Amino acid sequence: MSLQKLSLNKVFGGEHVRYEHQSEVLSCTMQFAIYLPPQTKKGQSLPVVYWLSGLTCTDENFMQKAGALKAAAELGLVIVAPDTSPRGKGVPDDPEGAWDFGLGAGFYVNATQEPWAKHYRMYDYVVSELPALIEKNFLVTDKRSISGHSMGGHGALIAALREPERYQSVSAFSPICQPTQCPWGEKAFSNYLGSQREIWLDWDASVLIAKASAHVPMLVDQGSADHFLAEQLKPTALQDAASRAGYPLTLRMQPGYDHSYYFITSFIDEHLRFHAQALLKSR
Amino acid sequence: MSLQKLSLNKVFGGEHVRYEHQSEVLSCTMQFAIYLPPQTKKGQSLPVVYWLSGLTCTDENFMQKAGALKAAAELGLVIVAPDTSPRGKGVPDDPEGAWDFGLGAGFYVNATQEPWAKHYRMYDYVVSELPALIEKNFLVTDKRSISGHSMGGHGALIAALREPERYQSVSAFSPICQPTQCPWGEKAFSNYLGSQREIWLDWDASVLIAKASAHVPMLVDQGSADHFLAEQLKPTALQDAASRAGYPLTLRMQPGYDHSYYFITSFIDEHLRFHAQALLKSR
Numbered sequence: 204m205s206l207q208k209l210s211l212n213k214v215f216g217g218e219h220v221r222y223e224h225q226s227e228v229l230s231c232t233m234q235f236a237i238y239l240p241p242q243t244k245k246g247q248s249l250p251v252v253y254w255l256s257g258l259t260c261t262d263e264n265f266m267q268k269a270g271a272l273k274a275a276a277e278l279g280l281v282i283v284a285p286d287t288s289p290r291g292k293g294v295p296d297d298p299e300g301a302w303d304f305g306l307g308a309g310f311y312v313n314a315t316q317e318p319w320a321k322h323y324r325m326y327d328y329v330v331s332e333l334p335a336l337i338e339k340n341f342l343v344t345d346k347r348s349i350s351g352h353s354m355g356g357h358g359a360l361i362a363a364l365r366e367p368e369r370y371q372s373v374s375a376f377s378p379i380c381q382p383t384q385c386p387w388g389e390k391a392f393s394n395y396l397g398s399q400r401e402i403w404l405d406w407d408a409s410v411l412i413a414k415a416s417a418h419v420p421m422l423v424d425q426g427s428a429d430h431f432l433a434e435q436l437k438p439t440a441l442q443d444a445a446s447r448a449g450y451p452l453t454l455r456m457q458p459g460y461d462h463s464y465y466f467i468t469s470f471i472d473e474h475l476r477f478h479a480q481a482l483l484k485s486r
Numbered sequence: 487m488s489l490q491k492l493s494l495n496k497v498f499g500g501e502h503v504r505y506e507h508q509s510e511v512l513s514c515t516m517q518f519a520i521y522l523p524p525q526t527k528k529g530q531s532l533p534v535v536y537w538l539s540g541l542t543c544t545d546e547n548f549m550q551k552a553g554a555l556k557a558a559a560e561l562g563l564v565i566v567a568p569d570t571s572p573r574g575k576g577v578p579d580d581p582e583g584a585w586d587f588g589l590g591a592g593f594y595v596n597a598t599q600e601p602w603a604k605h606y607r608m609y610d611y612v613v614s615e616l617p618a619l620i621e622k623n624f625l626v627t628d629k630r631s632i633s634g635h636s637m638g639g640h641g642a643l644i645a646a647l648r649e650p651e652r653y654q655s656v657s658a659f660s661p662i663c664q665p666t667q668c669p670w671g672e673k674a675f676s677n678y679l680g681s682q683r684e685i686w687l688d689w690d691a692s693v694l695i696a697k698a699s700a701h702v703p704m705l706v707d708q709g710s711a712d713h714f715l716a717e718q719l720k721p722t723a724l725q726d727a728a729s730r731a732g733y734p735l736t737l738r739m740q741p742g743y744d745h746s747y748y749f750i751t752s753f754i755d756e757h758l759r760f761h762a763q764a765l766l767k768s769r
Contacts, residue, residue, distance in 0.1 A: 212744055212746050212748035212749075213709075213711065213742040213743050213744065213748065213749070213752075214748035214749070214751065214752050215751075215752050216752075219748055267550070267551050267747065268550050268551060270553030270555075270556065270751065272553075272748075272751065273553065273751070273752075273755075426496075428496065459496040460496045461495055461496065463495050464550065465495035465496065465497035465502055465555075466495075466496070466497070468497065468498075468553065468555065468556070469496075469497050469498050469499075469556075472556075
């Protein structure tokens, strides 16, 4: 698992670096970005926040648009942003090239159906393979938190609900809270996981929240002016399920905010402080 | 001069809005972006920082990537980001479609040569027409500051040096400090202004700084790892000229930073505080 450096930018005294590596889990070459705050240059091991992006994104959107790196430098948080799907030669895409399925839309599940099963194993990649790679190659602790936006918010939630022992905290912006009951999720799950809907339930945060083996702090922000809110995102399904399960969810409806990075940037500092509190307490 | 709203995003309690309007100066339809901090909703008139972007950019790059809006909201600064050239049907481009001339590369001068003279009058647009439009249509004061990056840093510097009475302060990231003596500037000026090099001198910050009719505070940041530093940017020419003229320039070489938005985002808050100090003192 060797890393090839693609680019480096100094930012807020630290470094934003993009790497390429061969993923065994995904059977392809993947790119990711990492932000290393200035403290790492002084030999300090820092905890890591994993950021999962939404449909059509790559590792670049969050690093360029979220305005998160100032707070990351101040708080001493490494940030890792993976891509949103397997990529490259031989990786199948939506036959019609749709933006909401296939490339850029791995949905953070492990596909079981052909032709997706060989490459589309984004859950194992972001939850296991990538953290192992990061913890082997960078000056980081084994304390992790996870966050994301939209499809990536769904990814962050299911990761922390399926394997809570791996994370100190989880947060999400505008997550797809009930993918088994919305058009984006139904399209992705029927292709990646097949037609048996009961199998889908293992990848739906509003279902998993009742079965979580442990509870980690969970923060969700949702804009009220988000055009995808009613049809695709369904935060009340998550809230109702959390309430029934006694799960410690903080869901905040943010009036007037939409689905864009202008929403994310407005609250990302609060999310990073939320994660820092959990990560630094756990040291 | 009517404004057509293209989009609106709530951000840090304020609004990022994109507009289209017919420019008389440029003889074409132009788009710009404005950030209105939350204070404007409460009826407070705020001063304006104009941001001029670099080669290939539009109004969108700064608003999406600079991470400037949190500080703008806190300081109570409106930000206006124009496009970098005239656009649309009938506006000529570089015959070979080069990225450093023509569309996306207006260089903030008033062209005198054909076929550029009709549309390429970006100086008058950003210094006169656009501020008049902003001050007529939004809740802003007539106090202005100006800043920019690379080609836009050059634009900001020449605006404040040619018409210091219009600005309270000026700043720049990685500006083209001596466009008459670098490949980007020579290409643009010979096309827009013709072959007589003495005419070019009216658009070169390192020349204009000796003739400025008044001095406004000037802050320039330049990254030492910027690949364009030696050939295109030449900050020492500006520093030497400022020194000879007794002009109050603060030039900071920032070790390890490059030409990207990762550099801009690292120091934009300091620039906005610098402008706020000058703008709020002048009320």
